[in-house]
Amino acid sequence: MKVLAESSALRARKVRSDRKPVSPVTAHESVYRQLKDRILFGGFKPGEPVTLRGIALDLQVGLMPIREAVRRLIAERALEMRDNRRVLVPPMSKEKFEQILYARLAFEPDLAARSCAHLTPEIIDDIEAIDNRLDLSVLNGDAERYMRGNFQFHFAIYERAGADMLAALVESVWLQFGPFMRMAYGRVGTGDLTDHHEEAIAAMRAGKPELVRCAIANDISQGMGFIGESVLDSVQ
Amino acid sequence: MKVLAESSALRARKVRSDRKPVSPVTAHESVYRQLKDRILFGGFKPGEPVTLRGIALDLQVGLMPIREAVRRLIAERALEMRDNRRVLVPPMSKEKFEQILYARLAFEPDLAARSCAHLTPEIIDDIEAIDNRLDLSVLNGDAERYMRGNFQFHFAIYERAGADMLAALVESVWLQFGPFMRMAYGRVGTGDLTDHHEEAIAAMRAGKPELVRCAIANDISQGMGFIGESVLDSVQ
DNA sequence: TGAGGCCTATTGTGATCACAAAATCTGCGG
DNA sequence: CCGCAGATTTTGTGATCACAATAGGCCTCA
Numbered sequence: 121m122k123v124l125a126e127s128s129a130l131r132a133r134k135v136r137s138d139r140k141p142v143s144p145v146t147a148h149e150s151v152y153r154q155l156k157d158r159i160l161f162g163g164f165k166p167g168e169p170v171t172l173r174g175i176a177l178d179l180q181v182g183l184m185p186i187r188e189a190v191r192r193l194i195a196e197r198a199l200e201m202r203d204n205r206r207v208l209v210p211p212m213s214k215e216k217f218e219q220i221l222y223a224r225l226a227f228e229p230d231l232a233a234r235s236c237a238h239l240t241p242e243i244i245d246d247i248e249a250i251d252n253r254l255d256l257s258v259l260n261g262d263a264e265r266y267m268r269g270n271f272q273f274h275f276a277i278y279e280r281a282g283a284d285m286l287a288a289l290v291e292s293v294w295l296q297f298g299p300f301m302r303m304a305y306g307r308v309g310t311g312d313l314t315d316h317h318e319e320a321i322a323a324m325r326a327g328k329p330e331l332v333r334c335a336i337a338n339d340i341s342q343g344m345g346f347i348g349e350s351v352l353d354s355v356q
Numbered sequence: 357m358k359v360l361a362e363s364s365a366l367r368a369r370k371v372r373s374d375r376k377p378v379s380p381v382t383a384h385e386s387v388y389r390q391l392k393d394r395i396l397f398g399g400f401k402p403g404e405p406v407t408l409r410g411i412a413l414d415l416q417v418g419l420m421p422i423r424e425a426v427r428r429l430i431a432e433r434a435l436e437m438r439d440n441r442r443v444l445v446p447p448m449s450k451e452k453f454e455q456i457l458y459a460r461l462a463f464e465p466d467l468a469a470r471s472c473a474h475l476t477p478e479i480i481d482d483i484e485a486i487d488n489r490l491d492l493s494v495l496n497g498d499a500e501r502y503m504r505g506n507f508q509f510h511f512a513i514y515e516r517a518g519a520d521m522l523a524a525l526v527e528s529v530w531l532q533f534g535p536f537m538r539m540a541y542g543r544v545g546t547g548d549l550t551d552h553h554e555e556a557i558a559a560m561r562a563g564k565p566e567l568v569r570c571a572i573a574n575d576i577s578q579g580m581g582f583i584g585e586s587v588l589d590s591v592q
Numbered sequence: 593t594g595a596g597g598c599c600t601a602t603t604g605t606g607a608t609c610a611c612a613a614a615a616t617c618t619g620c621g622g
Numbered sequence: 623c624c625g626c627a628g629a630t631t632t633t634g635t636g637a638t639c640a641c642a643a644t645a646g647g648c649c650t651c652a
Contacts, residue, residue, distance in 0.1 A: 184606045191424050195431035219521040226462040285455040420636045441604050
């Protein structure tokens, strides 16, 4: 068995030496982004179990980067670890949904109002372009594209509020309802979706933070209320 | 050098075999709690660099649990990793302080109001006992004891609000101002500290959630305002 | 005396192995 | 046909090693 230990050590060294040159971003950050993408836009279903080795196989990386990325997502409550040490995508509950709605209303309208001071006409054009693509996704009934567009729209605004600590909190909140929303859209479709994005864009062009605040608040209330009524009762 | 590799492998195996039986809580969770304690109650100074091996030496555990605990704290923004991959305790800024104040006012008064429905007279007695010990710490000028007591007081209330998702967000916020507050108390002392805890306790006994909300909001505004004015300008 | 380039030590990252606990499968008896 | 105990597989955890990049000390040279 000494021979075995030796040979394995040599093989390890060999593998290690022709490792590709270090990339600018670490492996675990790359894994983190891919997992976050899946969680935000419906790559996972609520309650779905997640295993480290399974992800490692999917993403073709070693266990270590997976461990760090998953640990990070657990801390952000995007994943959940039960006391059996099993990791899974957290299921939604009525209480949790209510808390998410509260947190969104507490932060997002204010972030949008804050960002008004930093928006230029060009930036608003970009945001409007995002919203136009978004409308197309709704028409096509493409739930994943809709969710991506909706995320881009909101965070294109929030990230310019000059309040990255609050924006980070909001992102953590979005991570907690992504899988549920995907499932919800899968049930009720995207046909009846209406938003207050045009209203917000008009208010941004007019430079009226309070109207922007209002538009975003309505957008959240209506979008979440729509889903909450439709799906939440039947789930739990 | 083959011999060297062999012997180290054997030593490793030996160490592995007489590892103590697995504890109910994992090592990295134990590390996480200890680090969180330090961050919340002043064991670290803002801007202080943190190295994995340094902590491993302090806490007498291997590198792996440290890595997972630190990764978790970074995700909660209790620690910060610069792009040089150096980990440090995040320094405070005027902007960050303002955002923290906003987040606290958005969540904590509401959590306190929510908890009213679940409070029994015995629980309120316990909370009052915490507050009494707190007052002693203020008189003694013991900043760390004061911070521990203040944390216990607030979270004894929040954790009974039946809104653990919001409570987790609030804890993340506290982690972000712990080191700064410790430094601040070190400068201005605890002598002038006044709080609205008795007011909150009275409102809880009376069963008036709106008064509790008010008391907690005042407590936060006054406490943070006091520190903000005193220290923040001189820091940055 | 001070600024710039080498050199060493330190630090985070990732791979691999070993292990214990949980989960899953299996076969036996009711 | 079902339930349950034993065996097997899977899974998270932790240790250890190797490596690249950074930081910090040291020396040289202007």
